[in-house]
Amino acid sequence: MFINQRFHQYSLKSLPKDLVSGLIVGVIAIPLGMAFAIASGVKPEYGIYTTIVAGILISLFGGSKYQIGGPTGAFIPILFGIVMTYGYENLLIAGFMAGIILLLLGIFKLGSLIKYIPRPVTIGFTTGIAVTIFTGQIASFLGLEGMKRHEEFVKNIQEIFVHLHTTNVYSILTAGICLVTIILTPKIAPKVPGPLIGLMVSTLFATMLFPDQVATIGTAYGQIPSSLPKFHIPDINLDVMMNLIKPAFIIAMLGGIESLLSAVVADGMTNSRHNSNKELIGQGIANMVTPLFGGIPATGAIARTATNIKNGAVSPLSGIIHGIVVLLVLIFFAQYASYIPLASMAPILMVVAWNMSERKVFGHILKTKSTDALVLVVTFLLTVFVNLTLAVEVGLVMSAILFVKRMSDIMITAKALPNYETKRKKVETGMVSDTHDCPQISIFNIEGPLFFGAALTFEETIMKTINYRPKILLLRMGRVPFMDTTGEANLSRIVHHFSKNGIVILSGLNPQPEMVLKKTGLYDMIGKEHFFEHTGDAIQFALEQINKNKCLGCKHFAFHECKELSKSESVESGRKKLTATF
Template identity: 85%
Template sequence: MFIDKRFHNYSLRSVPKDLLSGLIVGVIAIPLGMAFAIASGVKPEYGIYTTIVAGILISLFGGSKYQIGGPTGAFIPILFGIVMTYGYENLLIAGFMAGIILLLMGVFKLGSLIKYIPRPVTIGFTTGIAVTIFIGQVASFLGLVGIKKHEEFIKNVQEIFVHLDTINIFSILTAGICLVTVIVTPKIAPKVPGPLIGLVVSSVIATLFYPSQIATIGTAYGQIPSTLPELHIPNMNLEMIVRLIKPAFIIAMLGGIESLLSAVVADGMTNSRHNSNKELIGQGIANMITPLFGGIPATGAIARTATNIKNGAISPFSGIIHGIVVLFVLLFFAPYASFIPLASMAPILMVVAWNMSERKVFSHIFKTKSTDSLVLTVTFLLTVFVNLTMAVEVGLVMSAILFAKRMSDVMVTAKALPNRKHKHEKVETGIVSDTHDCPQISIFNVEGPLFFGAAETFEKTIMSTINYRPKILLLRMSKVPLMDTTGEATLSSIVRHFSKNGIVMISGLNQQPENVLKKTGLYPIIGEEHFFEHTGEALQYALEHINKNKCLGCKHYAFRECKKLSAMEAVEGSRAKLTATF
């Protein structure tokens, strides 16, 4: 079992390290869990429940030794939109369905597919989410009253400007204290959890000096229960499943991407290797069970996973400890959470948004002014101003189209001849001219993937060049790594057209294109005797099958043998004339 491998060489000496790292990450996760839940449009305790249940299950059943799971900032816009559209109860159903999707992805070994999502798309929507989170906390930071939350980014910005006259100076003071503490704490004491210290310091100051001047978790959401909720199975029906399949799929995709990215980061920090399919199975189990306890969707948390590693984690046991720590805090300290000001939550999320924004990578890709920067910009703007679903869909489609365009540009089909000046008479392009070209043998260097994006150019280049109908067409395809059915169909058209009066030969064919030709039946049509491993062998065969009478008087001298062939034909021609005379 893979779980046993994750505990390989584990001993009692490792326990203290896991206990310490689990304790620190658990303490950090408490304010983040509540903040993520509030920003997602649900009660703060639901974030705590998610941290406990999902955190323990992801560590138990996942594929990474160091992964810390729970609610994350990346989910905020998605979950908030689902809550606004379908309600909290249906969010639980969507989360449960997302868990099933993740589980199936792991079972069918689709974990490796996540790596095919282009980096500009992931950076684009991650930065877009960060901007959305940051702006979403401005109202709480300023203590604005009467704010209505919307799914649309523009409407939320408008709400801020419309209610600017309700700014609460006490909220700004509280948020400022928390923000400064969160930023300064890691510099003074790197191993002390800044978010928790900021939350405690700002809450204590607000409670002691101006308790009635600021909104708190208690005034906004009521007291947080000090126990886990009872197991509750959501009421599901076919109609509801159909309605929620799209949001469930979005949650699953985002959860899969986020968790595997986090696992990759952990691998890089520890020189280890995670099991991507096992990780998806663990994420699936966690997201199926967490909603039964009222928890929101969860995934791997990159920042908390990195913190776990930096504090000496050895095994998944640290992740389990982190969940247990949060459970104990819930059982014994939940009533005190009611005194936490909402303004204290805002800077914590703002710092999370700032850290997850990938601003350096975003700037680096943007400065390239390439097709990648275009995909990045479009994905970012759609994430902010439309929604994440549209952003990812458009980003992926754009990436696919632009990739096909780039690959078609890479495809080169050019006429070639042996370079007589080269020591080994290497076959090169650029030396063919009107006075230096074989009328009977046309050689083409074909380089790049022969696929749907390049097939038309390939066909046009060859057909327009061989309009004088040479006897033999030799295609040098050693630099064609792959061929799809469109490329095969184009090659088939050339073969059928040319074979009426000549011979098509191919040299250096790679395994994948060869398999395609055999599966489609084009290989036997061309003829096995017309496939060669090396160009030299192909040219020798070609010279044996040309019409030698046409070599008479030819001054092109395209090949080494041309002078000899031309001289022989000239001699034979003179003998024939002499015989006729006598």
């Protein structure tokens, strides 16, 4: 039923468009799939398997009509680290577990939560990944020999310098031809896939002019099989799962972020709207099935999805066709892949890294010189010099702390009085002074969310006035959109202290804070009669509660009624004196 909905109102007129876009994207995906697999520390055919299986399943079950799934550059540092630490077989298990996590996120409709990851964090780790990918291809570009690959960025850079003397001029020439071809092809023929043309031209050039002078896929990894591997269930047990839960979670989170970002890009290009939860379900299914055929983790590929749309894709059928195209190429042309030089793969990944680097956005955020820029830089540096896991964790924690700080800074708790010089006589801050303040009624404007980050400051500011012992404490809460239990606890302490000698009244209370107060019982403790919709009614009530004898001689005149109260009190005082005389 779900698949039928995805092809609802599909007509045969749309088939040629999907065939063309699927064919073009499939051709583009072949060199990328192999390159991503090699950079991730596994055999190139595993990238092909992923492109076929995950590409078809994501198009079948995902939440975006135009999404193209497969291996992506964002996964390279993560997958390489898992392969180095746990091995290829455990990478398959981690990918399978990540699929389960993504499936559960989609089923429980948690797809929207991933959207709340701050942009400085995503830009920071994306740019960091791009730097890692780019520098990781320098050795292949130069044809360095005897290189050992490490998880640590610094050690990999050291390896390059140590083995710089083994530079192969033929590798540089091959890589240079491929790079120039990739750059020039879009300018000459925009619809022709540059990576594939660069791969073919540089491979022919190296094979014909200097055979056996550069390392190839065949010499490094052997012959690529011309068929999918047999269905294989990895050996999973509880100990292995516990050991791999952290990398699996990172794969799931990164895969979810990448796929939803890609779907958003597709929405913007087509004026459509994806279903984020269904997209995660599709990603989950794909990542659960792909490891059973030897494939590595997959996600939505932004560049291939954009190419799919630009070439006229109408439905998910284009993504299915793209997977079938790669399968046919694997069956009929896999034998020729062994001739591809490793130096030809390096420029493809370098261009991918350059395009995903978000350098313009990175520079734009830096220009703000704000806390967002700090989060960006820290996330970027940790991604490059430590690892993506820690970078995301620290980036999120920093963002949360800085957000709380910003929200607490905008919280306003200030004394206020009516401004009778204005037409509407609004209750404003800045009206209170030593000579203009009611000794019996204290009014406070409360503005901003009353939550754990601002609650203590709110309480301390209010409590200072209790020393003056006013009769009435009026809290104007109309601009408090939200209150948590910490804010309620601080308000409760104020009410307890103040109610011993006075009355607490509130005006303009919003629905959410009111609900919190009712659930905790503080609403009943304050008393329903002490809640007012309008401040004017609250002030009128407060004036009825004050000790009018204390108004005698008061020159503050905080309210319009003060002059009349002061006058009537003076007359009443005169009458009492006159009566006493007689």
